[in-house]
Amino acid sequence: MTIKKKTKDLILDAAEELFAIRGFYGVSIRQITSKAEVDPALASYHFGKKKDIFEAVMLRRAEVLNRERIQMLDDCIRRAKPNPAPLNEIIDAFTHALLNRSLKGGDGWRSYFAIIAQINNHPELGGVIMSQYFDPLAKKFIAAIQANMPDSQDEDLFWCYHFLSGALTLTFSGTERISKLSAGVCSSSDLDAVHERLVPFITAGFKAFDKQRN
Amino acid sequence: MTIKKKTKDLILDAAEELFAIRGFYGVSIRQITSKAEVDPALASYHFGKKKDIFEAVMLRRAEVLNRERIQMLDDCIRRAKPNPAPLNEIIDAFTHALLNRSLKGGDGWRSYFAIIAQINNHPELGGVIMSQYFDPLAKKFIAAIQANMPDSQDEDLFWCYHFLSGALTLTFSGTERISKLSAGVCSSSDLDAVHERLVPFITAGFKAFDKQRN
DNA sequence: GTCTATAGCTTGATAGAC
DNA sequence: GTCTATCAAGCTATAGAC
Known part of the structure; x- marks a missing residue:
């Protein structure tokens, strides 16, 4: 077999x-x-060359990941029609596939996400590699959020996306810092716990810039 | 001279x-x-050894940074007495010195924060070096937040802190990704723009877990 | 597709003269 | 405190046999 x-x-x-x-x-x-x-x-x-190995590693899992995420986004937009998709569902569509693979995908996926976390925070590569693989998808998500918050300002939304990206990738990094800091109350590998908290946290953050609601 | x-x-x-x-x-x-x-x-x-050079680099600026941050926290707690300090002021005390140095501190500080961003997201070093230099201070801030949200659950607060940490350090990383993504609407180096948005974003995120308010 | 062999560098670290 | 000189080890990358 x-x-x-x-x-x-x-x-x-x-x-x-x-x-x-x-x-x-x-x-x-x-x-x-x-x-x-x-x-x-x-x-x-x-x-x-060595760089080609690295790029092959990056490429291998990016495609399957983005396909899943766009699928989830399209689904939640379709379900909500003719209204705009709810904010929390958009955020969930953005994060769910990632957190899920990171939790249940095995060691390969875990390593992959740890690399993503490092790249995203790398001054030279973050603006190049991350943009290359993930910006088209990011734009789709921001557009969906814009549809939900039509009176919001572009600049606000881009920065909120940036904060989301940072919070999300730190979660992937596999640091056990939160375990130590919380004296065992939290565990970095307990991605179910993140799942329950990341979406409400980020959703509330975005909503702080919703002119209609405030 | x-x-x-x-x-x-x-x-x-x-x-x-x-x-x-x-x-x-x-x-x-x-x-x-x-x-x-x-x-x-x-x-x-x-x-x-080479590692000793690296640790000397880390240590040099950590102390002055943390002194400033604790000072700001103590100030806002004292101002609010006998009430607990407002959440947004606590978050500001946590982030202000960092963002400010990163903006106006010169190239050395900018480089330092770029290193911090990478370390924070590094699977091996994040749990060791970051904890070593910044956990005592992190605990003080979480305690202040707890005083403001007495009915909140510890696990929620630690995770919120984790999201804050990720959003903040990505901002330091100096990636120009957001510039590219936003087609020039935002600039990574425009730390005034972050200043105005990070605090409300994070404050709203924490408040989503305030049982008293919801 | 796989392996041996190797060219040509660069590395971290130090011993010893000044 | 500074500099020259050097070592042993590890590195990327490839040419050429099988």
Whole structure:
């Protein structure tokens, strides 16, 4: 039943796990191929340069993720018609697939999100790689929020999106800081707990800029 | 007038700037000493190992920062007595010194905060270094919030703090992503704009978990 | 597709002269 | 405190045999 994994995937799996912990520069090709139990020369044969391995890691899961998120957004817009979709459902559509994969997707997904968290907060790469993979989707979500808050100002909404992005990616980072800070009351890996709190928190934040309601 | 900087500070300045852009592993000791225009051997003479340079960079600005923040918190608590301090003032006390230094503190401070953003989202270091330097202060702020929202649940507050931390540090990261996403409507470096929006956003988020108000 | 072998660098760290 | 010189190790990347 278990089919032997292709070399390419073995390399990507190993690279994903190592990049998540030590970042791009903290990992060597030899460490990757060693963890993948594959010859070092095969990395450049299959991918080319080290940067190409990293981009392949990024790309592999981005597509499936964004497809799910757009699907959820479209669903909640359709359900609400002819009214605009409720704010909390929009936020949930934005975050649900991510939190869910991060919780139940296995180690590969967890590593992937840890990389995303680092990239998003990286001064050079955040504006390039994150934009490349996620801006088209971000624009769709902001448009949906605009439909819900027609009198709001663009600048407010973009900044709110920015805060959402920061809160969300820190959650992915896999830091156990909140466990220590709360003396065990909270656990970083308890993504159900985040699930229940992130959406109301962010929704309330956006609503603070709804001119119609205030 | 201009006093010649000591070698130690030259090294720290250069290291700070380089670590901010490329992370710990992405920077070599030779790159640091070269930028500092100082002999490579002096790095280990003054600091020891590479990790010691990094920790010296972290430590240098943490103390002055936390002193300012605690001062502001104590002030707003004293002003409100005998009532609990208002939520928005507590959040402002938590963020004001950081945003202000990041805006007007010069390049060194900007680099420092970019490092903080990366560390906070780093799976290994976030739970160690951030806790070490900032958890005592975080606990004071959460206690102040608890005084304002006495019926709230601890678990809710810790998670809200976590979201605050993520939103705040992403702002420091210096990514220009929001500039691109908003097609120029917002600019990452316009920290006045953040100043006006972060506090109401986060305050509203916390209030969503205030049992007394809902 | 896989592996051996290796070229050509750069790295962290230090010993020892001044 | 500063600098020269250097070591051993690790690095990316590839050429060429199988």
